Amino acid sequence: MHTHPENDPHYAGLAVNEGVETQPTVNPYLQNRAKRRDFTAAEYAEHILKGNITVLSQAVTLIESQKPEHHALAQEVIEKCLPSSGKSVRIGITGVPGAGKSTSIDVFGMHLLKNCGRKLAVLAIDPSSERSKGSILGDKTRMEDLSREPDAFIRPSPSAGSLGGVARKTRETIILCEAAGFDTVFVETVGVGQSETAVHSMVDFFLLIQLAGTGDELQGIKRGIMEMADGIIVNKADGENIDKANLAAAQYRNALHLFPLPLSGWSPKVLTYSGYYNIGIKEIWDMVDEYITFVRANGYFEVRRNAQAKYWMYESINEQLRNHFYQSPEIEKALQIKEKQVLDSELSSFAAAQQMLDLYFQGNFAKTVCNSNIIRTFATEI
Ligand code: GDP
Numbered sequence: 001m002h003t004h005p006e007n008d009p010h011y012a013g014l015a016v017n018e019g020v021e022t023q024p025t026v027n028p029y030l031q032n033r034a035k036r037r038d039f040t041a042a043e044y045a046e047h048i049l050k051g052n053i054t055v056l057s058q059a060v061t062l063i064e065s066q067k068p069e070h071h072a073l074a075q076e077v078i079e080k081c082l083p084s085s086g087k088s089v090r091i092g093i094t095g096v097p098g099a100g101k102s103t104s105i106d107v108f109g110m111h112l113l114k115n116c117g118r119k120l121a122v123l124a125i126d127p128s129s130e131r132s133k134g135s136i137l138g139d140k141t142r143m144e145d146l147s148r149e150p151d152a153f154i155r156p157s158p159s160a161g162s163l164g165g166v167a168r169k170t171r172e173t174i175i176l177c178e179a180a181g182f183d184t185v186f187v188e189t190v191g192v193g194q195s196e197t198a199v200h201s202m203v204d205f206f207l208l209i210q211l212a213g214t215g216d217e218l219q220g221i222k223r224g225i226m227e228m229a230d231g232i233i234v235n236k237a238d239g240e241n242i243d244k245a246n247l248a249a250a251q252y253r254n255a256l257h258l259f260p261l262p263l264s265g266w267s268p269k270v271l272t273y274s275g276y277y278n279i280g281i282k283e284i285w286d287m288v289d290e291y292i293t294f295v296r297a298n299g300y301f302e303v304r305r306n307a308q309a310k311y312w313m314y315e316s317i318n319e320q321l322r323n324h325f326y327q328s329p330e331i332e333k334a335l336q337i338k339e340k341q342v343l344d345s346e347l348s349s350f351a352a353a354q355q356m357l358d359l360y361f362q363g364n365f366a367k368t369v370c371n372s373n374i375i376r377t378f379a380t381e382i
Contacts, residue, residue: 039055039058041073041076041077041079041080042080044058044059044062044073044077044080045077045080045081045179048077048081048176048179048180049081049084049179049180051180051181052180053150053153053180056153056176056177056180057153057155059074059077059176060155060173060176062074062077063078063158063169063172063173063176064158064169074172077176078172078175078176081175081176081178081179082175082179084178084179085174085175085176085178085179086175086178086305087178087183088121088174088177088178088182088183088184088185089183089184089185089204089205089288089292090174090185090187090202090203090204090205091184091185091186091187091203091204091205091206091207091288092186092187092188092189092196092199092200092202092203092205092206092207093105093186093187093188093189093207093209094188094189094190094195094196094199094206094207094208094209094225095190095208095209095210095211095235096190096211097190098211099209099210099211099235100209100211100235100236100275100276101137101188101209102139102142102143103275103276104209104233104235104273104275105122105143105146105186105188106142106143106144106145106146106275107145107275107278107281108186108275108281108284108285109122109143109145109146109149109152109186110145110146110149111281111282111285112184112285113146113149113151113152115282116285118151118183118184119151119152119181119182119183119184120146120151120152120153120182120184120185120186121152121153121154121155121173121174121177121180121182121184121185121186122143122146122152122153122154122155122185122186122188123155123157123170123173123174123177123185123186123187123188124137124155124156124157124170124187124188124189125137125157125163125166125167125170125187125188125189125195125198125199126156126157126159126166126189126190126195127163127166127189127190127193127194127195137156137157137188137189137190139154139156153177153180153182155173157170158170162319163194163195163198164198164315164318164319165319166198167195167198167199167201167202167315168312168315168316168319170187170202171202171312174187174202185203187199187202187203196224196225196228197224197228200228201308201311201312201315202308202312204292204295204301204304204305205230205231205288205291205292206228206229206230206231207229207230207231207232207233207284207288208225208226208228208229208231208232208233209233209235210232210233210234210235210248210252211234211235211236211248212234212236212237212241212244212245212247212248212249226252226255226256226259227259227262229268230262230264230266230268230291231268231269231270231271231284231287231288231291232249232252232256232268232269232270232271233270233271233272233273233284234248234249234252234270234271234272234273235273235274235275236274236275236276237272237273237274237279237280238274238276238277238279242272245272246272248272249270249271249272252270253270256268256270263300263303264291264294264295264298264300264304265294265295265298265300266291266294266295266300269287271283271284271287325360328360330359330363331356331359331360334356334359335356338352338355338356339352
């Protein structure tokens with residue numbers, strides 16, 4: 001018995017051919033990828049330690065996630081990776097937009113990969129990304145050559161949260177990258193605000209990219225940033241710009257002489273180069289190597305890392321306390337009332353702050369343990 005006339009052997013109408021099999025709605029490759037997210041912390045760590053970049057990326061996504069359940073898992077993964085971390089050379093790279101950071105990082109990275117046999121992770125801290133809802137720094141499309149290299153891992157800045165939160169995530173990502181076998185880590189940032197301090201507090205060498213401008217270079221430099229730099233490199237020393245770059249370098253050298261010798265005992269060097277034309281790149285990395293050898297020998301390398309570990313412990317405590325305070329709905333409600341009272345001159349700012357803190361500490365809010373994992377993580381890092 002045939003349900004359709006077409007299937008009757010005597011049917012003389014149009015034949016029905018076998019159709020094309022329906023394609024699955026989800027790409028099976030992606031389905032597999034999605035499944036892999038259900039790793040336990042131990043599995044994450046195991047894959048990361050084997051150098052599995054896909055799992056490393058997924059773990060970094062966990063670190064960046066806002067979901068509390070991801071947060072706890074991420075902390076466990078970090079703790080498991082900690083013993084295998086700390087072995088890379090961490091370099092902070094800053095410069096104003098247009099200074100040539102992405103061009104330079106691409107060239108520096110290729111030099112380190114091809115001529116020095118290094119494995120490089122490029123991370124970023126971009127304070128503007130929260131507003132723009134997308135980060136530019138550390139973007140693969142800006143580092144064309146490097147992004148095609150299997151020995152390079154490029155990750156844009158985490159985009160959500162306060163600068164402190166973003167910086168903490170980047171610092172945690174460094175730990176995972178090191179556990180995955182990356183022996184060099186770049187942390188990129190824009191030289192326009194507070195973010196340099198955050199980057200400086202997580203790197204071994206701080207590199208400032210400068211431009212030879214119109215002769216008034218020194219006016220535009222924030223003294224604080226220059227003081228933080230272990231090396232200043234003047235980019236775009238090519239073509240007609242060479243003389244200007246040399247002049248700018250001389251001015252920076254003079255300016256540096258006015259600063260006291262840093263704790264490291266290392267006098268910051270000033271070099272010129274061209275990222276675009278690949279000139280002077282080796283000299284920059286010779287300088288970084290020289291610095292690392294110097295501070296390893298005089299003990300400052302450890303001193304700086306220990307100070308950073310301590311700094312991040314306190315930063316993490318501060319961040320957790322702040323978040324816990326502001327995320328409480330009761331506090332949020334009371335804050336609105338206090339804010340109005342302050343604006344209406346019914347209450348001084350200080351009295352209002354005190355009342356808010358009293359409310360917080362006398363209420364039950366402070367008793368809930370927020371997440372002691374983070375604090376433990378950094379305390380055990382040294
Ligand atoms: P970023 O904003 O700091 O990342 O800067 P980019 O790397 O995007 O560079 C800004 C502009 O400067 C681009 O148009 C580059 O092509 C150019 N640039 C970068 N490095 C050099 C260089 O060494 N010489 C010259 N002449 N131009 C460069």
